[in-house]
Amino acid sequence: MQDRYFRRLFATVAAAALLMTLWQALPFLEILLVTQNAEPRPVTPRGDLAADERATIELFERTKNSVVYIATAKAVVDPWTRSIYNIPRGTGSGFVWDERGHVVTNYHVIEGASEARVRLSDGRDYHAVLVGASRRHDLAVLRINVPFKPPAPLMIGSSHDLKVGQKTFAIGNPFGLDWTLTTGIVSALGRTMAESRDVVIRDLIQTDAAINPGNSGGPLLDSAGRLIGVNTAIFSPSGAYAGIGFAIPVDTVNRIVPQLIAYGKYLEPSLGVEVDARVNRLARARLGFDGVMILRVLPGSSAQKAGLRGIVLYPDGSFDPGDIIVAIDGEPVRTVREMEEILDRHAVGDVVKVEVARGGRLLKFDLMLEAAGG
Structure with missing residues (x-):
């Protein structure tokens, strides 16, 4: 009697344990059944x-082949x-300028390099020859020889009529990640950036399109x-993207690049006179004038032919001040830098029409700009 009771109790406990095990295993069984019957949604x-x-995709497809990858050594x-032997120096971006194989990039991309190679979007790789460069404008022109199906040059726009808020598109090779497209807007205009103590780049376009190391030299498009x-x-x-990038305006590029191709250097426009920023600051503080004092008129220059005058020194150390340039094309000139900025747009x-102060009178002259040092 007692044995039968314990057998029944044992059977009941075993059945309960089995039910508990099955209950615990039920979710896994459900997962197994669901997995066996799983199909893509x-x-x-x-x-x-x-x-x-659609417009952004079409723009990228239309222009990417004109953008190049530049590696220097x-x-x-x-x-x-x-x-x-050559060791890798750095990478950057560039773009095709014309059908003759000229490629535009930044001066700092190729600065200090002994060799540069240009890779096209289809993988073709070419040795590049340096045609010309302007450190002052951070621009350089390379040339490659593409015998078969050369990439088309980019369309040239304008920058003097840009408006803050216009869309911008940057294509380049940030961190070596080739043919990357980023988008943004024109954030501001007329920015100034000092690359070094003697190189100041002005009238830059500010954009929030992502620009990173490796994007240098690449195009900013509308x-x-x-x-x-x-x-x-x-x-x-x-040192990485923080929402503020700068681009050299195309109006400057379209003025400088043809000179780099034709002459290998930038031909700085000059009035044919000698001026000095330090001397001018000291003279302004002493004499109280507002403008740029002409120290010397270069022989044979248009300034000499027009009758402009430099300072005259006397044996006793005294001097008569030369003509003082106060305006060019109606734009006031107060410092040597301002004068250089105006001339650089020509x-x-x-x-140009030059207005000078001479002995209390204002005189106007029409002067043809010539190459500095020429």
Whole structure:
């Protein structure tokens, strides 16, 4: 009697344990059944792309082949064997300027390099020759020989009529990640950036399109796919993108690049007179004038032919001040830098109206600009 009771109790406990085990295993059994019957979910049709998406995609497809990847190297001499070999120096971006194989990039991309190679979007790689450069404008021109199906040059736009808020598109190779597209707007205009103590780049376009190391030299485009600037620098405490990038305006590029191609250098426009910023500051403080004092008129220059005068020194150390330039083309001139900025917007051969102060009188002259040092 007692044995039968314990057998029944044992059977009841065993059955309860089995039920508990099955209950605990039930979720896993359900997962197993669901997994065995799992299928991909049906795809929901997207519909047409938004108009701005289609426009951005079309712009990238139309212009990317005109953008290039630039890799530079620097020659190093082995002190033991005296052998010369090239080591990688850096990378940057550029773009095709014309059908003759000229490629535009930043001066700082190729500065100090002994060799540069240009890679096209289809993978073709070419040795590049330096044609010309302007450190003052952070621009350089390379040339490559592409015998078969050369990429088309970018369309050229304008920058003098840009408005804050216009869309911008940057294509380049940030951190070596080739043919990257970023988008943004024109954030500001007329920015100034000091690359060094003696190189100040003015009238820059500010954009929030992401620009990072490696984007330098690449194009900044408008919504029509036209070149409006050359990406040149960022403002960032960390060295990476922080929402503020700068581009050289295309109006400057379109004025400087043809000179680099034709002459290998920038022909600085000059009035044919000698001035000095330090001397001018001291003279202004002493004499109280507002303008740029002409120290010397260059022989044979248009300034000499027009009758401009430099300072006259006397044996006793006294002097008569020369003509003081107070305006060019109606724009006031107070310092040597302001005068240089105005002239830099012109080209050799242009005629400008120069207003000078002489002995209490204001005189006006039409002067043809000539190459400085020429």
